[in-house]
Amino acid sequence: MTPRRQRMLAVGLAASGIIIATALTLEALKDNMMFFISVTDVVAGEYPADRNFRIGGLVVDGSMQRETGSMDILFRVTDLRCEMSVTYSGVLPDLFREGQGVVAHGRMDRSGMFIADRIMAKHDENYMAPEVAASLAENVNEQTADLVQGGPECDS
Amino acid sequence: MWNLLHRLASPPHFYRLAAGMIPWFAVSGLLAVAYGAYAGLFIAPPDYQQGDAFRIIYVHVPSAYLSMMAYVIMATGAGIGLIWRMKLAHAVAAAAAPLGAWFTFLALVTGSIWGRPMWGTWWEWGDPRLTSELVMLFLYFGYIALRGAIDDTAKADRASAVLALVGAVNVPIIHFSVEWWSSLHQGPTLIRKGGPAIDSAMLYPLLAMILGFTLLFGALLLRRVRTEVLYRERRTKWVREMILSTPGNNL
Amino acid sequence: MSAAEQHIPGVFTGMMAVARRDLLLAWKRPGDVLNPLFFFAMVATLFPLSVGPSIEQLELSGPGVLWVAALLAMLLSLNSLFLTDHEDGSLEQMLVSPLPLSALALGKTIAHWLTSGLPLVLVSPLLAMTFRMPVAVTGVLMLTLLLGTVSLSLLGSIGAALTVGLQRSTALLSLLILPLAMPVLIFGARTVSLAAAGEGVAGGLYFLAAYAVLTLSLAPFAAAAALRISNE
């Protein structure tokens, strides 16, 4: 084989390698290595028992209850299909709002209550002045797209 | 066209040209940052969710953008230097690395300061954007360390160029990480389908800050490249003549 | 016969000759293969000793610990990849050989993987047992290590080639390689953790495979370029 043909072969092999790697990456991205588990999955019982995990969703409007004189709070999280209850004791991040995205780390107790030991607020990519935000119709903003999954309606 | 490029790349020419450009970059950069900082801190309304805390984006976003930009400049310089054996390109790559490392560091620190009150965590290991940005900082460290370990400048240039090009794989990963893996860090605000998702009163200061940071970065980069060039060309006639002709210099 | 058409030895033959020679050398000096292996085992043992023998703790930390130990063991073996060749002058002979240097570098990397990557994969089930890892998860661990060590060997060949003539190169080599190896570690350990939690592992395995194929297509060329520069 001449050096010239060797070089062509090498370039060809490398190029096809890159194409294969790209295809494999695309395949890898299809299978979402979830940062959190969706509410629907948790309600359907698809969560690791006896282990900490993360759930992600939106805080349901008007669901937040705070016990006076303590740090304990109780709220419900939805992915617009199912809802579940979460309790947490501690300081909440500034971005924690009703209707906004939240990621909670903790585990399920036997009664189906999620005991969070850490709450993280997921911020969206929208920046607005308060009056603009108020004038916008109540809507699900785009940040929630990745917190909300497609799938069958929840019966609970 | 080729001739012009060649002339630009000649060290003495570049050295003089850069000297003339630095003040323009520096002054316009400072003006843009001054406007951006004032408008960002006092004119722009507080965010409907984050209140005043969102204002850290006026430092965070330009830093994060420049951390990647500096890497692209470094890798491009390295590639040009390696393929066309252009010494000036190597000098640019060498000069860009520490700047890039500092902007990466700044982006990580400002992000972390913001993340604590907003997300509720200083640092989130599971987040791909945070992790890939950290990897970039380590890549800069590796590049700087490799340069430092090789005494011969020409050899250091070419060896570190290989490393810079290999590490360039990380840049698109950082950029797309928020779209590929849904995680804590939000998606892109400025460059996205349907236009920027930011109030124009907040947007203009931000754009001014990005422009200002970029111009200041350009001024710093040119200064560093000048120093690199001077050091590399220290034995040449033009440097000797220039130093001798400097008034008040009795070498 | 014009110069361009001149025939030179087969690339594949040359690559395999390099790999065969290095395997023969490894056979004559088994310590070079065994030391990283013992290192792997010992680092993996350090964690239960330091963290405590709680079973829950072990199950939780197993994937991460085994992966970190494997990564460190690979790093340990990388330093000598081109060093002995550099010292005895055989690297210079490769540089003036009519074969493409990238093929020879790949040949050496193949031998390196066979002598340091593959043994790690093979002993990992033993260590996995001490971390109470179920059989199915152990299978995933081996699979991730199999794909991951390929990438580590190839990335390592670039780092080893860049640092070959330098003084005190061990720490520098790690500094150059680790950032590039981090995705392998992240996805490797995470995939095993997901398997332990009974979740899907396809995404992680695809990613590790993609990284292995990507490094396989690019690393030999980068390593060859680095070798030429280092040997000036």
Add this chain to the structure above:
Amino acid sequence: MTAKLTCDDLTLFRGDRCLFEGLSFALKPSELLLLEGDNGSGKTSLLRAIAGLIELERGRVCWNDVPVLAQRQSFHNSLVWMAHRVGFKADLTLVENLQFESALRLQCAAELEAVLVRLGIHRLKRLPMRSLSAGQQRRVALARMLLSDAVLWMMDEPVTNLDREGRSLVMQLISEHLSRDGMVIMASHEDVEIDAPVQTIRLQ
């Protein structure tokens, strides 16, 4: 086609020191180029630069009128290289080492056995290289040259570590190679007596 090596305006710096500047020469078949100079004068660097192992500051090396950097593999196919370090694996036997060489450079100009007999090392065939003396290892390096059919021999101090008999053997081998239309570039700090056209470059 007869082979031809032309070097034009070769210039190399090491750090800030100029090793050689504006060096030009050409080498034709049956010619010997002798590089002379004291230790550290840049003989080895010049050899390495011609072989394409060092990037030159200025100038270029052409093989058959084509720059060697544009046809590195073809050029290296016409070249054997004998450096300070012999380039053999201490743990492998003499024969294993030479077998590896032949896989890298395909062409076999001579029978292995005959070459080893000629060099007086056929009894050492099965011994690992580490048990050979420096002079014997040098002879194995000579075997590498004889086994190849490359036109251009590049030798860095080929007679180092060799006894009187070994030195005359080297000179004889070089003469034979030149008489077969071969070309030799040799760096040496000793005088060389050889019956062939010799060009000498003296490095300061």
